[in-house]
Amino acid sequence: MIENEKIYPACQTIDRTVVVGGLTKSQLFQKMQQHSIMMNELGKKLFADDRFTTTDKTYSLKTVELTVRDLGLPEGATTSQLFTRAMQLDLALCPLELGPYLRLEYRDQPEGYLEKPARKYQAPYGSITIASGTLTDDVEFPKGFYLRRINDVLWLRGYVADDKYVWGPDDHFVFIK
Template sequence: MSYENRNLYPDCITITRTVEVGGLTKPQLIQKMQQHSIFMNELGEKLFADDNFTTSAKKYTLKTVELTVRNLGLPEGATTTQIFNSANQLDLNLCPLELGPHLRMAYMDQAEGYSGKPSRRNQAPYGSITIASEILNEDKNFPKGFYLRRIKGVLWLRGYVADEQHVWSADDHFIFCIKKDF
């Protein structure tokens, strides 16, 4: 089975977004998410509360791209490290962790992820979009990052755990930052 180059980034279907990030403290971000009726799970709250999760006082703009693991050249799925390495080879960057809440507030019309499908254990949920970001803590029980999801009409910014042996599905969606030309 061969994998055609036309299915690889950048020659594949992607979704790009430009997102304004920064300018808010963590308490201000939480308040703004509450005003937008955005919920967080316990892992998201734990990640948010960690001292290593910082926010920028200055506003800046990021251009992001959403694509599948398959579009990174990994048609059989891959571990987080393999996904991040493949993205780097395709000139994509990891996102700052603070992109999560800002992107969640900017992307209010996310498609429903629940749709009556059964939950998947130890896999990314249907309709979820994982934000590729630097891992703050190698402890297997500490959240590794954020993902976006809409469940029965409710918007979520959720944290997740995944160890290095976890294999993401080829159809799982990730968001990366597009490298800027300097």
């Protein structure tokens, strides 16, 4: 670890309070459509799965957005390493349903990829991954959601990653404080 790097909680973070719950999956999907939020095929597959559930009662979550580097992992980390380190820093994984609610609330996300090269098999520039548990160990099934703005269109996207995938030090994640 580089001595001068500041790690959580001494680093710069983006804190949000997000109200979650109170809608059925159908109502939540309709609300995303009303706000012109797009989903990729993996996001649709994850959202449609019976194991992805929503709660009927509303509750508030205090979230923190930070980078893999901010967790003290300047070389990057696998998902398991990343989540273990976050828990050591008293951060918790998000419920999967946070993804759609955060997407609905965070509509002024900046474009992240402008004038940057496309990255294949890596988290896209400007994306924010919701740190959540997975529904299955199946490597072909989406592991979670990430938020992105592409050409001024808001997206809730699903992603796949196996247990060997290494997240880059500048990849952004959202955890529960």
